Amino acid sequence: MTAKLMDGKKVAAAIREDVGKRVEKLAARGVTPGLAVILVGEDPASQTYVKSKQRTCEKLGMRSDLLEFPDTLSETDLLAAIDKLNRDPGIHGILVQLPLPAHIDETHVILAIDPTKDVDGFHPISAGRLLIGEDGFVPCTPNGIMRLLDYYEIDPAGKHAVIIGRSTIVGKPAGLLLLQRNATVTFCHSKTENLEQYTQSADIVIAAVGRPGMLKAHHIKAGAVVIDVGINRGTDGKLTGDAAFDELQDKASFITPVPGGVGPMTIAMLMDNTVRSAEWAAEGQTAGNGVK
Numbered sequence: 001m002t003a004k005l006m007d008g009k010k011v012a013a014a015i016r017e018d019v020g021k022r023v024e025k026l027a028a029r030g031v032t033p034g035l036a037v038i039l040v041g042e043d044p045a046s047q048t049y050v051k052s053k054q055r056t057c058e059k060l061g062m063r064s065d066l067l068e069f070p071d072t073l074s075e076t077d078l079l080a081a082i083d084k085l086n087r088d089p090g091i092h093g094i095l096v097q098l099p100l101p102a103h104i105d106e107t108h109v110i111l112a113i114d115p116t117k118d119v120d121g122f123h124p125i126s127a128g129r130l131l132i133g134e135d136g137f138v139p140c141t142p143n144g145i146m147r148l149l150d151y152y153e154i155d156p157a158g159k160h161a162v163i164i165g166r167s168t169i170v171g172k173p174a175g176l177l178l179l180q181r182n183a184t185v186t187f188c189h190s191k192t193e194n195l196e197q198y199t200q201s202a203d204i205v206i207a208a209v210g211r212p213g214m215l216k217a218h219h220i221k222a223g224a225v226v227i228d229v230g231i232n233r234g235t236d237g238k239l240t241g242d243a244a245f246d247e248l249q250d251k252a253s254f255i256t257p258v259p260g261g262v263g264p265m266t267i268a269m270l271m272d273n274t275v276r277s278a279e280w281a282a283e284g285q286t287a288g289n290g291v292k
């Protein structure tokens with residue numbers, strides 16, 4: 001079997017088209033969705049992602065503000081910058097690019113973001129809403145994975161989904177979303193003994209570990225769906241995933257490439273969340289304060 005590629009670029013383009021139409025509808029009501037991105041320090045990978053987010057915003061007719069700070073920025077000054085954006089009615093989404101310098105506490109920063117502008121879905125209010133199944137901001141990468149599954153008509157209901165990786169921004173929310181869609185979910189992680197015991201019975205495997213090529217053919221059953229969240233940059237500058245793509249391609253039914261799989265979906269879902277935030281604001285509803 002040769003696996004079908006799950007084309008994140010193509011699906012992301014379809015999502016952007018839908019988002020663009022919603023931007024036009026908002027424009028007719030005098031609203032321009034606005035995203036503010038805060039970048040602390042000069043990490044080249046972060047700069048690349050941030051540029052890509054900004055370009056996408058501009059193409060879609062959205063406002064995009066970039067606030068760049070040196071890595072000597074104090075936590076207090078960062079919190080003050082967030083507070084200013086919280087109070088700016090033209091800004092519907094606030095994204096603080098992670099990771100932050102070690103002297104800044106990420107939890108403090110995420111807590112400072114107005115939950116009604118939490119387009120990353122990292123605030124505990126958003127996490128709590130996802131846990132209880134209420135409408136709210138869903139983290140972009142797991143949300144993008146669900147949209148990829150939908151596009152390729154892969155229904156997780158009744159299926160065994162194995163997630164490798166238990167981060168707050170990918171693994172855990174991906175598991176909750178799959179559970180919501182009636183999958184049977186197993187979380188595996190660095191302390192899991194005998195990983196293949198779980199992955200070999202998986203209908204859907206999500207690798208979100210950050211170890212290049214760790215998921216190999218012997219880990220999966222024939223016909224499994226493989227979603228690769230890994231973004232590992234080699235010394236040659238090339239991007240590789242957590243899946244050993246070449247050997248898995250002959251065994252899986254569907255597989256996401258890296259690049260061109262989950263990555264572009266993440267950015268598309270950020271646009272979707274930002275426009276949704278603007279729609280909610282225009283309706284006088286908010287996702288974060290308990291008003292539905």
Ligand SMILES: Nc1nc(=O)c2c([nH]1)NC[C@@H]1CN(c3ccc(C(=O)N[C@@H](CCC(=O)O)C(=O)O)cc3)C=[N+]21
Nearest residue numbers: 049095096097098099120239259260261263264266267
């Ligand atoms: N507050 C915050 N929110 C984030 O969503 C966030 C973050 N911080 N910090 C870093 C990670 C990483 N991330 C990616 C987004 C898109 C691609 C992407 O589009 N990748 C392309 C390739 C891009 C390239 O070649 O470098 C692809 O996979 O095809 C990758 C990674 C968002 N992150």
